[in-house]
Amino acid sequence: MSLIVVGSVAYDGVETPHGKIDRMLGGAATYISLAAAYFTSVKLVAIVGDDFAAEDVDLLASRQIDLAGLERVPGKTFFWSGVYSADMNDRTTLRTDLNVFAGFNPKLPESYRPAPYLLLGNIQPELQKSVRAQMPTLKLAGGDTMNYWIEDFRRELLETIAQWDFLLINDSEARLLSGESNLRRAAPRILQMGPRTLVVKRGEYGAVLFHGGCHFFAPGYLLEEVFDPTGAGDCFAGGFIGYLAGRGIQPEDGRIDWAELRRAVIYGSVMGSFCCEKFGVDRFRTLTRAEIEARFEEFQTCTAF
Amino acid sequence: MSLIVVGSVAYDGVETPHGKIDRMLGGAATYISLAAAYFTSVKLVAIVGDDFAAEDVDLLASRQIDLAGLERVPGKTFFWSGVYSADMNDRTTLRTDLNVFAGFNPKLPESYRPAPYLLLGNIQPELQKSVRAQMPTLKLAGGDTMNYWIEDFRRELLETIAQWDFLLINDSEARLLSGESNLRRAAPRILQMGPRTLVVKRGEYGAVLFHGGCHFFAPGYLLEEVFDPTGAGDCFAGGFIGYLAGRGIQPEDGRIDWAELRRAVIYGSVMGSFCCEKFGVDRFRTLTRAEIEARFEEFQTCTAF
Numbered sequence: 001m002s003l004i005v006v007g008s009v010a011y012d013g014v015e016t017p018h019g020k021i022d023r024m025l026g027g028a029a030t031y032i033s034l035a036a037a038y039f040t041s042v043k044l045v046a047i048v049g050d051d052f053a054a055e056d057v058d059l060l061a062s063r064q065i066d067l068a069g070l071e072r073v074p075g076k077t078f079f080w081s082g083v084y085s086a087d088m089n090d091r092t093t094l095r096t097d098l099n100v101f102a103g104f105n106p107k108l109p110e111s112y113r114p115a116p117y118l119l120l121g122n123i124q125p126e127l128q129k130s131v132r133a134q135m136p137t138l139k140l141a142g143g144d145t146m147n148y149w150i151e152d153f154r155r156e157l158l159e160t161i162a163q164w165d166f167l168l169i170n171d172s173e174a175r176l177l178s179g180e181s182n183l184r185r186a187a188p189r190i191l192q193m194g195p196r197t198l199v200v201k202r203g204e205y206g207a208v209l210f211h212g213g214c215h216f217f218a219p220g221y222l223l224e225e226v227f228d229p230t231g232a233g234d235c236f237a238g239g240f241i242g243y244l245a246g247r248g249i250q251p252e253d254g255r256i257d258w259a260e261l262r263r264a265v266i267y268g269s270v271m272g273s274f275c276c277e278k279f280g281v282d283r284f285r286t287l288t289r290a291e292i293e294a295r296f297e298e299f300q301t302c303t304a305f
Numbered sequence: 306m307s308l309i310v311v312g313s314v315a316y317d318g319v320e321t322p323h324g325k326i327d328r329m330l331g332g333a334a335t336y337i338s339l340a341a342a343y344f345t346s347v348k349l350v351a352i353v354g355d356d357f358a359a360e361d362v363d364l365l366a367s368r369q370i371d372l373a374g375l376e377r378v379p380g381k382t383f384f385w386s387g388v389y390s391a392d393m394n395d396r397t398t399l400r401t402d403l404n405v406f407a408g409f410n411p412k413l414p415e416s417y418r419p420a421p422y423l424l425l426g427n428i429q430p431e432l433q434k435s436v437r438a439q440m441p442t443l444k445l446a447g448g449d450t451m452n453y454w455i456e457d458f459r460r461e462l463l464e465t466i467a468q469w470d471f472l473l474i475n476d477s478e479a480r481l482l483s484g485e486s487n488l489r490r491a492a493p494r495i496l497q498m499g500p501r502t503l504v505v506k507r508g509e510y511g512a513v514l515f516h517g518g519c520h521f522f523a524p525g526y527l528l529e530e531v532f533d534p535t536g537a538g539d540c541f542a543g544g545f546i547g548y549l550a551g552r553g554i555q556p557e558d559g560r561i562d563w564a565e566l567r568r569a570v571i572y573g574s575v576m577g578s579f580c581c582e583k584f585g586v587d588r589f590r591t592l593t594r595a596e597i598e599a600r601f602e603e604f605q606t607c608t609a610f
Contacts, residue, residue: 087486181392184527205510208527217607219522222489222513262610302522303608305567 001139002041002114003245005033005238006106006131007121009046009070012280013081013095016088018227024280025056027078028121028144031231034284035238035271036119037063038292039246043112045069045131049077049100059285068109075100088229089203108134117245119237122146125153125160132163139250142166142195144237150176162194165251168237170201183208187215196254199240199265201233209265212255218265219303221273221295228279232272239271240264263296270295306444307346307419308550310338310543311411311436312426314351314375317585318386318400321393323532329585330361332383333426333449336536339589340543340576341424342368343597344551348417350374350436354382354405364590373414380405393534394508413439422550424542427451430458430465437468444555447471447500449542455481467499470556473542475506488513492520501559504545504570506538514570517560523570524608526578526600533584537577544576545569568601575600 012026029046036042043066052072060067078101081094106127113135120128120143132141142164149157150173161167167190171183177193178186183200187210190198198210206220243264249256270292277283317331334351341347348371357377365372383406386399411432418440425433425448437446447469454462455478466472472495476488482498483491488505492515495503503515511525548569554561575597582588 182529182531184529202510205507206522206524215527215607216610217511217524219511219524222520224487224489226487259610266610300610302520303610305521305564305571305605305608 001116001245001248002043002112003036003117003119003241004043004045004069004108004112004115004131004135005029005036005119005121006045006128007032007123008078008101009044009048009052010078010080010101012230013079014228014230014279015083016226016228016279017084017086018225019279021279023079025059026080026230026280028231028234030060030281031234031275032119032121032238032241033060033065034063034281035235035275036242036245037065038271038287038289039239039242039267040117042066042242043069043115045106045108045112047071047073047100047104049073049075052077059281063284066112069106069112073100073103077101082230084229088226106131113137116140116250117241119143119241121234121237122149125149125156129156129160129163132160140165140241140244140256142168142197142241144168144233145173147173147176158193164195165256166197166199167195168199168201168233168240170203170233174198174200196251197256197261199268201236203229206269207236207265209261211261212258214258216262216265218269219299221269221299223273223276226276229276230280232275235275236268236272238268240268242271243267266296266299267292269299306421306550306553307348308341308422308424308546309348309350309374309413309417309420309436309440310334310341310424310426311350311433312337312428312539313383313406314349314353314357315383315385315406317535318384319533319535319584320388321533321584322389322391323530324584326584328384330364331385331535331585333536333539335365335586336539336580337424337426337543337546338365338370339368339586340540340580341547341550342370343576343592343594344544344547344572345422347371347547348374348420350411350413350417352376352378352405352409354378354380357382364586368589371417374411374417378405378408382406387535389534393531396534411436418442421445421555422546424448424546425469426539426542427454430454430461434461434465434468437465445470445546445549445561447473447502447546449473449538450478452478452481463498469500470561471502471504472500473504473506473538473545475508475538479503479505501556502561502566504573506541508534511574512541512570514566516566517563519563521567521570523574524604526574526604528578528581531581534581535585537580540580541573541577543573545573547576548572571601571604572597574604
């Protein structure tokens with residue numbers, strides 16, 4: 001069933017130990033959409049400038065991603081650049097030019113509003129909230145956030161996530177949001193803020209899912225080469241929500257089927273792992289659903305005992 | 306079946322965010338033995354001074370650990386003290402007094418030599434090698450090492466581990482030993498050095514097992530309180546080899562039963578997790594085999610999908 005993805009579509013400059021690309025397609029909503037589109041139909045909401053290249057539109061369109069909500073305005077597309085540390089566990093931002101993204105005020109096309117699934121990428125909490133309000137028949141909604149919103153827009157963020165079914169954040173964000181350094185104690189605090197499902201992403205170490213008093217570990221896939229981790233967390237989110245939307249999963253009395261949630265987290269890890277295999281979105285130019293299924297089975301082999 | 310454990314028996318001073326203990330029983334061989342003794346009969350080889358307390362002998366003896374190889378000489382027992390960072394992922398050594406441990410030259414009592422299992426704690430590679438040579442009918446041998454031996458005693462270490470069936474090290478040691486920053490590429494290099502089984506410990510993130518072209522992830526248990534991580538890696542080793550020894554597992558044509566190896570790694574994680582629940586060896590004063598089995602099942606619940 002249809003999934004609305006809201007967030008940044010950008011150009012990125014990235015340097016990793018494997019090379020340097022001055023400008024390539026990026027942005028959270030791009031990665032989320034490309035990953036989710038393997039599982040369900042995706043409708044994108046984002047803003048780009050008049051420099052946004054036809055070939056990048058074509059890539060998104062080739063995945064049957066609905067671009068009716070991709071606003072195009074005069075000016076330049078959001079640009080971000082950064083450089084990764086030798087082990088690629090840290091990165092330093094070199095440049096952030098918001099450009100047209102500074103005026104982003106997502107308005108959903110009429111055709112998007114009845115969609116049952118919503119994934120909100122990391123943008124201003126007030127904007128995330130306004131999108132949620134435009135979708136009266138939602139079945140499942142959630143998203144991502146970051147330290148900046150947790151620290152400086154805490155009230156707005158808490159109001160926003162109170163309406164979400166799930167929250168996907170990394171471990172340092174979970175600590176910041178909960179005020180608890182211990183993850184086992186941080187999780188119930190966050191679950192009291194509204195979302196009944198919490199996924200804590202731990203980079204190369206995988207993710208932990210919390211729901212209904214249970215938790216589940218997804219390991220990080222051991223890649224032989226990590227070319228570029230940019231977008232891996234967003235692809236995780238895309239695989240997670242894409243799988244749930246594709247299966248038509250929805251909460252019943254606040255509870256989501258535990259087996260399906262666990263599989264969704266593994267598909268998230270699968271999509272995050274593929275993302276790192278090439279620069280930017282390149283892996284998604286050739287990736288097939290059969291490769292995704294094969295890696296899902298590999299996760300089973302590597303964790304069952 | 307009988308397991309020989311060789312390494313340090315010490316007194317530790319430890320400070321964590323939960324408190325400070327000036328002097329308590331510690332040492333790699335102590336933790337390994339206490340953990341392994343839940344699964345198999347253990348024979349300890351270590352050296353202590355004349356200050357070694359009767360109550361500490363009693364604790365080890367109460368677990369039916371054979372102390373015929375616990376040498377007692379004039380002088381003081383090995384003393385180490387350290388302080389942990391707020392998140393307990395780092396620690397700073399404050400003091401290392403080798404004392405009688407400086408003269409440690411492990412000689413196995415005659416009654417120990419026919420034992421089929423050997424776990425060598427982190428000591429000088431030459432000493433580890435000399436112990437191996439005293440056991441003509443070994444079925445399974447392996448151990449631990451550390452950055453100091455990898456960097457400054459590389460030749461001796463390589464000669465030593467060439468004779469081992471398994472090696473248990475942490476991820477930074479795996480990188481140092483292999484010269485590969487990527488774990489997936491580091492593992493096959495290390496497996497070419499001799500051991501057919503490699504376990505890479507990743508602290509709170511669990512461990513990865515490599516054997517026979519396969520790998521397996523054990524997550525780190527999510528504790529509500531980590532009181533003191535001292536000895537957790539040694540308890541992991543004790544649970545791992547203890548389980549294999551208790552089951553009488555041995556290599557056939559260099560291969561070890563993959564299902565048993567995976568279970569051994571989970572038991573290692575289980576024992577490491579219990580270790581962190583109290584200061585020093587305190588958790589092992591009350592821990593029961595039933596609690597161990599319950600946590601093993603919890604690991605299954607948290608990883609199956």
